[in-house]
Amino acid sequence: MAEHPAYPVGLRLTGRRVVVLGGGQVAQRRLPALIAAGAAVHLVSPEVTASVEAMADAGEITWHQRPYEDGDLADAWYALIATGDTEANARASAEAERRRVWCVRSDDADEATAWTPATGHSEGVTVAVLTTDARGRDPRHTAAIRDAVVEGLRDGTLVAPHHRTRTPGVALVGGGPGDPDLITVRGRRLLAEADVVIADRLGPRDLLAELPPHVEVIDAAKIPYGRFMAQEAINNALIEHAKQGKSVVRLKGGDPYVFGRGMEELQALAEVGIPCTVVPGISSSISVPSAAGIPVTHRGVAHEFTVVSGHVAPDDERSLVDWPSLARLTGTLVILMGVDKIGKIAETLVAHGKPADTPVALVQEGTTAAQRRVDATLATVAETVRTEDVKPPAVIVIGEVVKVGPTAAAPRE
Structure with missing residues (x-):
């Protein structure tokens, strides 16, 4: 035998x-x-x-x-x-x-x-590896082959074309904070299977270079009709390509539902009966501070963290943020899209009771090769942004966790 x-x-x-x-x-x-x-x-x-x-x-x-x-x-x-x-x-x-x-x-x-056999699974496919020579069985070798095949299927580096008709539709894929290695396994696989990719400026751009030549890549930042029509134009592009029977990936930075307007796109697709899959992504609100050595929560320091959009100033009538309540919180405040408004934000927080010496960290181009961290306080952050020439995209962290580092002593409860 x-x-x-x-x-x-x-x-x-x-x-x-x-x-x-x-x-x-x-x-x-x-x-x-x-x-x-x-x-x-x-x-x-x-x-x-x-x-x-x-x-x-x-x-x-x-x-x-x-x-x-x-x-x-x-x-x-x-x-x-x-x-x-x-x-x-x-x-x-x-x-x-x-x-x-x-x-x-x-x-x-x-x-x-x-x-x-050594087995693994990837989206409805079971990979099973057996050694054919009974006299030379090596479980580690078969497991290594299994792992290589499954990982390749999951991350899109091993692409097996579908020969049966695929159901056209759209996938809203959260690309993570910028480092291409931080996209989810499912997101990367869907990218590898796409016919059309509509990509945000803040998505993991390096992944686009890995796509096969036949994939049409559309830069969402350059879709015409002007600034105020941009979202409608993106929605129309998603619908148009999906109706042509194509598999469309909307590649977004961070998570589609964290200030990503993902629900607006899903609603537009639902109105015309186009199926949509949502693939969560790693939000920059947590991952970027982490990459810069800042925990958004820490024992004895912060038992909560709040994520806020800073794209409109506190005194703007369009603002939906309760800034006075945020000033009274003792936890961590994470602000996205707030570089150009941080002076007014800091001023408002201090006016409602936040200590002026509260630590602030600005992490620019987080998780990428261009990442840099600039520290300040609420009293100095506006001037620091100007003198250090901090540019978007940057995640702003406000709170005592900014001072927590790997060498800091364990705090008391």
């Missing part, structure tokens, strides 16, 4: 009896996949790990709290033998052979009638 490679097959175990002998680490690793496959799992073992016991308590498996007995594999479709008793494993393996039950043995693969 060892001279021939294993024959790969996918077992459909929904509702079918599967027997697992042993309740240790091997069973703990294998059980979730069997449960996900819908198998009726019966586990036989005097003792089990805490995680396996939790599966039994939740009704996901049936636990028979005793050692293996002859007859346990009756009516089973599949068996996993993973006890610490070699003699019991051999008896169970012999029973599986008699009953024609496919059997995996964790202690002796040569005595098994089936092997467990």
